[in-house]
Amino acid sequence: MSEKILIVEDEPKLADLLRDYLKASRFDASILADGRDVVGWVKEHKPDLMLLDLMLPGMDGMDICKEIRTFSRLPIIMVTARIEEIDRVLGLELGADDYVCKPFSPREVVARVKAVLRRFHDGQTLQAKGLVLDAHRYRATLHGKDLDLTAVEFRLLQFLAEQAGRIYGRQQIMGNIYHDERFVSDRTVDSHIKKLRRKIESIDPEADFIQSVYGVGYKFEP
Numbered sequence: 001m002s003e004k005i006l007i008v009e010d011e012p013k014l015a016d017l018l019r020d021y022l023k024a025s026r027f028d029a030s031i032l033a034d035g036r037d038v039v040g041w042v043k044e045h046k047p048d049l050m051l052l053d054l055m056l057p058g059m060d061g062m063d064i065c066k067e068i069r070t071f072s073r074l075p076i077i078m079v080t081a082r083i084e085e086i087d088r089v090l091g092l093e094l095g096a097d098d099y100v101c102k103p104f105s106p107r108e109v110v111a112r113v114k115a116v117l118r119r120f121h122d123g124q125t126l127q128a129k130g131l132v133l134d135a136h137r138y139r140a141t142l143h144g145k146d147l148d149l150t151a152v153e154f155r156l157l158q159f160l161a162e163q164a165g166r167i168y169g170r171q172q173i174m175g176n177i178y179h180d181e182r183f184v185s186d187r188t189v190d191s192h193i194k195k196l197r198r199k200i201e202s203i204d205p206e207a208d209f210i211q212s213v214y215g216v217g218y219k220f221e222p
Contacts, residue, residue, distance in 0.1 A: 002026055002027055002028040003027055003028065003048040003049070003117060004027070004028045004029075004030070004045065004046075004047040004048050004049075005022050005027045005028065005029045005030070005047060005048065005049050005050070005051065005113060006029075006030050006031075006032065006038075006041065006042065006045075006047040006049070006050040006051070007019055007022075007029055007030065007031045007032070007050075007051045008031075008032050008033075008035070008038055008050060008051065008052045008053055008056065008061070008064070009031065009033065009051070009053045009079065010033045010034070010053065010055075010056055010057055011053075012033070015031045015033070016031075017106055018051065018106055018109060019031055020106075021106040021107065021109070021110050022110060022113065025110050025114070027113070030045070030047070033056075033057070034056070034057055034058045034059075035056035035057060035058040035059030035060060035061070035063070035064055036058035036059050037058075038050075038052075038059070038064050038068075039064065039067050039068060042068060042072065042074060043071075047074065048074075048075070048117065049074070049075040049076070049077065049113055049116060049117055049120075050068075050074055050075070050076050050077070051077050051079055051109065051113070052064060052065065052076055052077065052078055052079065052096070053078075053079045053080075054078055054079065054080040054081075054082060055080075055081075055082075061078060061079075061080075065078070065095065065096055069095045075097045075116045075117060075120045076095070076096045076097055077096065077097060077098045077099065077100060077109075077112060077113065077116060078096045078098070078099040078100075079099070079100055079102065079104075080099055080100075080101060080102070081101065081102040095138070097116050097119075097120070097135075097138075098112055098115075098116050100112055119135050128161065128164070128209070128220075128222030129207070129209075129222055130142055130143040130144075130204065130207075131161075131200075131207070131209060131222075133154070133157065133158050133161060135158065138151060138154050139154075140154055140157060142200060142203045142204055142207065143203060143204060145203050147199045147200065147203070148199065149196070149199065152177055152192060153192055153195060153196050153199075155176075155177040156173065156177045156189075156192050156193070156196065157196055157209075157210075157220075159173065159176045159177060160173075160210060160218060160219065160220035161209075161220045161222075163220075164219075164220050164221065164222050165219060165220070165221060166219060166220075167213050167216050167217055167218070167219045168217050168218060168219065169216060169217040170189045170190075170217055172217070173189050173217065173218065174188075174189055177192075193210060193212075193218060196210060197210055208221070209221060209222065
């Protein structure tokens with residue numbers, strides 16, 4: 001049976017385009033345009049994943065996400081043009097699983113849908129010496145204490161931890177933690193690394209998960 005994807009988008013041409021691409025990848029895709037219809041539809045039809053626009057008539061994407069999280073762990077990918085909202089969208093406050101920024105490539109959206117579903121079905125949780133990364137909740141804990149990471153910090157730590165021991169350059173890191181095409185300097189990556197290390201060391205001063213490789217980049221050592 002095909003996995004069911006709910007597209008919540010009030011731009012008809014964009015919604016139809018996404019549906020066509022998802023159907024071409026053998027998903028069963030449905031469209032809703034009014035935010036007020038979403039929660040009831042989800043309860044009745046139980047989709048496998050939802051593509052949720054942030055700006056909708058009737059009820060906005062954030063309020064929809066909050067309400068759905070009171071009864072379901074349905075994977076949610078937010079569609080947004082509001083870059084400044086991304087940490088809130090993906091953080092514990094709302095609990096979305098991923099995001100895509102307008103304008104976007106429909107092929108990228110389909111790839112992101114497949115990745116989130118794969119992660120969800122795998123129940124992806126990474127663990128290393130007291131560090132636990134819960135990809136479903138965008139939550140990282142160390143020895144049971146919440147590291148209180150932003151969405152970008154979590155994505156960075158997860159990216160490095162998934163290939164422990166592998167060295168990544170700054171450009172590779174930027175390409176994997178920022179899905180939009182904004183300009184990000186090397187210093188931005190270094191800044192995120194410093195903040196991550198600081199948060200980890202505040203709980204365990206001996207923890208040295210993220211290591212620098214001079215002239216190359218960074219790696220994760222469990």
